[in-house]
Amino acid sequence: MAGPPRRRGAELEQAILHAVIDELTEAGYAGLTMDRVAARAGTNKNAIYRRWPNRAALALAAYRELIGADREPPDTGTLRGDVMELLRGANGHLSTPIIGRTVRALLGAAADDPDLMAQLRDSVIDAGSGLWLTVLGRAVARGEVPPEAIHPRVATVAIALLRNEYVTRGTTSVPDDVLVEIVDEVYLPLLRGRHATVVD
Amino acid sequence: MAGPPRRRGAELEQAILHAVIDELTEAGYAGLTMDRVAARAGTNKNAIYRRWPNRAALALAAYRELIGADREPPDTGTLRGDVMELLRGANGHLSTPIIGRTVRALLGAAADDPDLMAQLRDSVIDAGSGLWLTVLGRAVARGEVPPEAIHPRVATVAIALLRNEYVTRGTTSVPDDVLVEIVDEVYLPLLRGRHATVVD
DNA sequence: CAAATAGGGTACGACGCGTACCCTGATAAG
DNA sequence: CTTATCAGGGTACGCGTCGTACCCTATTTG
Numbered sequence: 001m002a003g004p005p006r007r008r009g010a011e012l013e014q015a016i017l018h019a020v021i022d023e024l025t026e027a028g029y030a031g032l033t034m035d036r037v038a039a040r041a042g043t044n045k046n047a048i049y050r051r052w053p054n055r056a057a058l059a060l061a062a063y064r065e066l067i068g069a070d071r072e073p074p075d076t077g078t079l080r081g082d083v084m085e086l087l088r089g090a091n092g093h094l095s096t097p098i099i100g101r102t103v104r105a106l107l108g109a110a111a112d113d114p115d116l117m118a119q120l121r122d123s124v125i126d127a128g129s130g131l132w133l134t135v136l137g138r139a140v141a142r143g144e145v146p147p148e149a150i151h152p153r154v155a156t157v158a159i160a161l162l163r164n165e166y167v168t169r170g171t172t173s174v175p176d177d178v179l180v181e182i183v184d185e186v187y188l189p190l191l192r193g194r195h196a197t198v199v200d
Numbered sequence: 201m202a203g204p205p206r207r208r209g210a211e212l213e214q215a216i217l218h219a220v221i222d223e224l225t226e227a228g229y230a231g232l233t234m235d236r237v238a239a240r241a242g243t244n245k246n247a248i249y250r251r252w253p254n255r256a257a258l259a260l261a262a263y264r265e266l267i268g269a270d271r272e273p274p275d276t277g278t279l280r281g282d283v284m285e286l287l288r289g290a291n292g293h294l295s296t297p298i299i300g301r302t303v304r305a306l307l308g309a310a311a312d313d314p315d316l317m318a319q320l321r322d323s324v325i326d327a328g329s330g331l332w333l334t335v336l337g338r339a340v341a342r343g344e345v346p347p348e349a350i351h352p353r354v355a356t357v358a359i360a361l362l363r364n365e366y367v368t369r370g371t372t373s374v375p376d377d378v379l380v381e382i383v384d385e386v387y388l389p390l391l392r393g394r395h396a397t398v399v400d
Numbered sequence: 401c402a403a404a405t406a407g408g409g410t411a412c413g414a415c416g417c418g419t420a421c422c423c424t425g426a427t428a429a430g
Numbered sequence: 431c432t433t434a435t436c437a438g439g440g441t442a443c444g445c446g447t448c449g450t451a452c453c454c455t456a457t458t459t460g
Contacts, residue, residue, distance in 0.1 A: 029308075029312070030309075030311070030312040031312070100311075101311045101312070102311075104307055104308055104310070104311040105308045105309075105312070107304055107307065107308055107367055107368075107370075108229075108305045108306070108307055108308010109230075109305075109308060110304070110370055111228065111229065111230070111300075111301045111302075111304040111305040111308070112228045112229070112230040112231070112301065112305070117370035118370075120370075121368060121369065121370065125368045151385060153381055153382070153385055154385055154386060157357075157361065157386060160360070160361055160368075161353075161357070161360055161361075161364075163364055163367075163368065164360040164361075164363055164364050167307060167363075167364075167367050168307075168321060168325040168360075168363065169321065170310055170311070170314070170318075170320075170321065181353055182353070185354055186353060186390060189390060189393050190386060190389060190390045190393070192393070193390065193392070193393025
């Protein structure tokens with residue numbers, strides 16, 4: 001009896017990660033169990049523990065799998081257009097049923113696991129900050145904002161506020177008008193006011 | 201044999217909550233177990249479950265116990281002084297070994313518990329926002345910033361950024377120069393530039 | 401073809417949650 | 431003062447999950 005051939009290496013790894021994604025979608029991080037992941041992937045816990053040391057690492061790996069490739073910075077021609085697109089992209093991203101919950105839960109789990117926290121920081125938090133600097137650089141080149149706008153803390157204010165909204169509100173999705181408010185009431189005024197001269 | 205008289209009601213409740221605080225300090229939220237809390241408080245799980253439905257609710261109650269009474273808004277005479285004091289107060293607060301970790305863990309646990317999230321929002325997140333509005337109101341009265349500065353989203357930008365720093369960095373304490381940067385590079389310029397009209 | 405490796409199946413110990421009982425000390429009611 | 435009521439103490443237990451251990455089997459490598 002041949003049956004399906006036994007999966008190995010990358011193929012099996014993919015099957016496991018997608019099982020994790022499905023489980024996270026249905027039951028959330030709190031309801032994620034190693035046994036069920038193994039069952040759903042049609043394998044057993046051996047194969048999982050051989051690859052990831054614990055539940056948190058497994059969930060983080062699944063998260064990365066889900067995120068996939070890096071994004072390209074948008075280029076709409078105006079700073080506001082680029083910024084709104086970045087923010088809407090991040091919001092659409094975080095409002096996937098799985099992502100927001102998982103990220104929150106992982107941040108919580110990382111409270112007692114510095115190693116996990118470091119990985120989270122790299123792959124979730126800092127991953128996108130280059131996009132913002134790129135977009136700002138173009139805006140400076142166009143003369144939309146003064147060069148002083150390019151300052152790491154200033155550049156990431158918008159995404160930091162969005163993230164804050166997620167973490168503290170516990171919502172599954174942030175309404176678009178909140179994004180607009182962040183951009184028009186906070187972010188753009190801040191960038192334009194970085195130098196004494198303002199307003200176009 | 202008399203022994204110590206049996207504790208009841210509020211007295212016992214205090215003993216339990218302080219046992220939770222000690223356990224959180226030593227082992228963190230992940231290491232907090234009901235059995236150990238009961239043992240440490242010199243009681244048993246009955247007395248705990250009679251008061252709180254689960255571990256998360258217990259930890260939240262301990263957190264509130266630890267926070268204690270509400271703070272008074274500072275009044276240093278300048279906006280920058282008040283703002284720095286609010287931010288330093290919050291930072292000192294969150295950098296207690298227990299608080300930061302516990303809040304992060306609770307936010308994570310709340311990912312699957314809307315009820316807990318609501319309570320957290322009320323008692324942790326929104327609790328202090330009145331202070332910021334008060335301080336801003338005084339600054340407007342002094343003519344330091346335009347009245348448009350009094351806008352909920354704008355007013356809480358500084359504390360939102362601090363919180364973001366905590367949640368995403370996983371640090372136990374945010375250095376003072378980060379606070380200064382938040383205030384001088386972001387918050388005050390934003391408030392002072394509020395009069396600039398916004399494009400839409 | 402043999403040896404090494406990775407996967408499958410399964411069982412197990414440890415641990416913690418939340419519940420259930422029954423007993424005892426303290427308080428409230430008669 | 432006596433008795434009923436109730437909160438607390440002590441303890442045990444079922445359940446679920448983690449992480450590990452073993453042994454067997456399929457696949458790949460030499």
